[in-house]
Amino acid sequence: MRILNLLKIAYRSLSKNKLRVLLTMLGIIIGVASVIAMLAIGQGSKQNIQTSMASLGINSVMIFPGSVNSGGVRGGAGTYSTLTQKDADAIAAKCEYVTDVTPVVSKSSQVIAGNQNWHTNVAGGLNQYFTIRNLTVAVGNTFSTTDEHTAAKVCVIGQTVSTNLFGAETNPVGKFIRINSIPFKVIGLLAVKGQNSFGQDQDDIIVAPFSTVMKRMLSTMYLNAILASATSEKDIQKAEAQISSIMRIQHKLTPADQDDFTVRSQADIANTFESISNVMTILLACIAGISLMVGGIGIMNIMLVSVTERTREIGIRMAVGAKSIDILFQFITESIFISVLGGLIGILLGIFIALLVGRFGGWPVVITPTSIILSFAFSSAVGIFFGWYPARKAANLNPIDALRYE
Amino acid sequence: MAESILIDVRNMQKTYKLGDMEVHALRDVSLTINKGEFVAIMGPSGSGKSTFMNIIGCLDYHPANGEYFLDGENVFKMNKDQLAELRNRKIGFIFQSFNILARTSAIENVELPMLYNSGVTAKERKERALAALKSVGLADRADHMPNQLSGGQQQRVAIARSLVNNPLVIMADEPTGNLDTRSSYEIMEIFQELNDKGITIVMVTHETDIAQFAKTNILFRDGMIVTNVPVAVRKFAKEEIPKLPVLDKNDILT
Ligand SMILES: Nc1ncnc2c1ncn2[C@@H]1O[C@H](COP(=O)(O)OP(=O)(O)O)[C@@H](O)[C@H]1O
Ligand SMILES: [Mg+2]
Numbered sequence: 001m002r003i004l005n006l007l008k009i010a011y012r013s014l015s016k017n018k019l020r021v022l023l024t025m026l027g028i029i030i031g032v033a034s035v036i037a038m039l040a041i042g043q044g045s046k047q048n049i050q051t052s053m054a055s056l057g058i059n060s061v062m063i064f065p066g067s068v069n070s071g072g073v074r075g076g077a078g079t080y081s082t083l084t085q086k087d088a089d090a091i092a093a094k095c096e097y098v099t100d101v102t103p104v105v106s107k108s109s110q111v112i113a114g115n116q117n118w119h120t121n122v123a124g125g126l127n128q129y130f131t132i133r134n135l136t137v138a139v140g141n142t143f144s145t146t147d148e149h150t151a152a153k154v155c156v157i158g159q160t161v162s163t164n165l166f167g168a169e170t171n172p173v174g175k176f177i178r179i180n181s182i183p184f185k186v187i188g189l190l191a192v193k194g195q196n197s198f199g200q201d202q203d204d205i206i207v208a209p210f211s212t213v214m215k216r217m218l219s220t221m222y223l224n225a226i227l228a229s230a231t232s233e234k235d236i237q238k239a240e241a242q243i244s245s246i247m248r249i250q251h252k253l254t255p256a257d258q259d260d261f262t263v264r265s266q267a268d269i270a271n272t273f274e275s276i277s278n279v280m281t282i283l284l285a286c287i288a289g290i291s292l293m294v295g296g297i298g299i300m301n302i303m304l305v306s307v308t309e310r311t312r313e314i315g316i317r318m319a320v321g322a323k324s325i326d327i328l329f330q331f332i333t334e335s336i337f338i339s340v341l342g343g344l345i346g347i348l349l350g351i352f353i354a355l356l357v358g359r360f361g362g363w364p365v366v367i368t369p370t371s372i373i374l375s376f377a378f379s380s381a382v383g384i385f386f387g388w389y390p391a392r393k394a395a396n397l398n399p400i401d402a403l404r405y406e
Numbered sequence: 407m408a409e410s411i412l413i414d415v416r417n418m419q420k421t422y423k424l425g426d427m428e429v430h431a432l433r434d435v436s437l438t439i440n441k442g443e444f445v446a447i448m449g450p451s452g453s454g455k456s457t458f459m460n461i462i463g464c465l466d467y468h469p470a471n472g473e474y475f476l477d478g479e480n481v482f483k484m485n486k487d488q489l490a491e492l493r494n495r496k497i498g499f500i501f502q503s504f505n506i507l508a509r510t511s512a513i514e515n516v517e518l519p520m521l522y523n524s525g526v527t528a529k530e531r532k533e534r535a536l537a538a539l540k541s542v543g544l545a546d547r548a549d550h551m552p553n554q555l556s557g558g559q560q561q562r563v564a565i566a567r568s569l570v571n572n573p574l575v576i577m578a579d580e581p582t583g584n585l586d587t588r589s590s591y592e593i594m595e596i597f598q599e600l601n602d603k604g605i606t607i608v609m610v611t612h613e614t615d616i617a618q619f620a621k622t623n624i625l626f627r628d629g630m631i632v633t634n635v636p637v638a639v640r641k642f643a644k645e646e647i648p649k650l651p652v653l654d655k656n657d658i659l660t
Binding site: 012322 | 460463465466467468486487490491493494495499501505506507509510514518519521522523524528567571
């Protein structure tokens, strides 16, 4: 009964100042909306990184030639010629924390089918390449050990390559393509993966048996990379360490020598990106939090003005029997009402902005219940916190002084 | 005891401090007012009438010396919440400047005291507010805003508000100070009706003709009571109003 009366009192006085209430609310609305939108965008990019990392094979470990620590001018991965097939064999044989290992060579090539042509990267790897990179075949098969032994002219292609050479609807399996003038039979079409978090098209790929690319297309004995997959996610670091020591023995490096190779896991990369996106999220949330704070100060400002302006009203209420607590609650209720309603509108606006950004900005967005609850709780707290002082001031007035106030 | 005492003030003193200067607003006031009385307090400006009213109306939380009992309760021993409750249940206030809430309809103004009285339901609140408005002749103005009402009507809204919680006493500080003669007499008519029903009325006025509507006149001077006498020739509003000159038609309508 009493609470109901308080709400009625607060509602009556708020409804007499609609424009002012709305303007005050605007501060909170903007604050909450930006919290929601910022967190949604931050969460979205984080989840995007996670899923695309998982699609690359979260357990995979990559060994590149050359060292990231070597001083002076550094070339990109593949500039150094230090990895050989023997290294890959040694890792497969000696490392107990890896399941699959494949040497990888690649060559940027011109591909022709009929009168269509396309330029893409041709990767040579063992059958394990598919497992490690989490690639599955949608139509057809991957190559067999026989294909590897005989350096068969067969390949598996991605959807982008298939579309560009044969059109979107045609099944490419069984057809022939010419890679650098050498005819290859297409034996499989990879399942569509889309873009990774760096914006690369993961379907723009051709995979052929390692021996085929090595012997028929390249005149080198060096590898571009070695790919392996760790036995489990928690063994990744052990696998990386063990691979490093195997590689050092393979390359006969003395303790004084630097590594002439680099071991990287997908998890390392994922962690780096995740921490970057975490920092981003925190930063965005801080900015949003500050705007919410400013909104709160706006409430306090308006409530203080309101208390001064309504001193006589407070006196009248006290004269007819309002207790200090009634006056306190009235003003607190008003500021909570402003902040809560502002919070609710802000949440809706924030979701709307996030969806808009997701739709037209191409950004991935994830709206979590946590961010909604968090910003709602925070905005209500802002209402109580910033409404308290003005309300207290009103409640402590002496009735006759309030009544006489000009 | 034939009549029971409603207001019992003993040796009340009130001093305002303005920097170094002390203003002795009430020097030594002792007074009893019985239930059913209609008292008019008179006196020159600055003689302490309002100060006295504010203290006996429990509107001033700053301390005063002396003792004060209202309906047997020791007011100076009460805390703020108890005083608020006391004002809500036992006292109705009328002010010179009406003091009704702006941009708030007549009925909502009258409902106000009941919002701070948790025993009243919403339905009852509405009914009682309407009944109070009706008793001051404003039943048809329930939804009017204060700026749509004349001064006399606004004061009648204030009276309706003071009545809704069935108070023992109505305290009015210069209720007719801002009103023309006719409106003033109409207010006196309502006061006399209420007084006939048993409500005690304590009213401050500096107009002698208004004071004559009361039963007793008290004169303040320099913070002290100088006379406390029954009204010799009492006026009755019902008889006086028809005698007022009619200036133009609008006068009757207000
Ligand atoms: N809040 C106040 N602070 C200081 N002095 C006051 C205050 N209220 C009244 N006074 C002084 O107390 C005296 C009595 O005032 P008041 O009770 O208002 O007189 P009245 O109502 O009879 O005109 C006056 O001298 C006035 O100036
Ligand atoms: Mg006065």
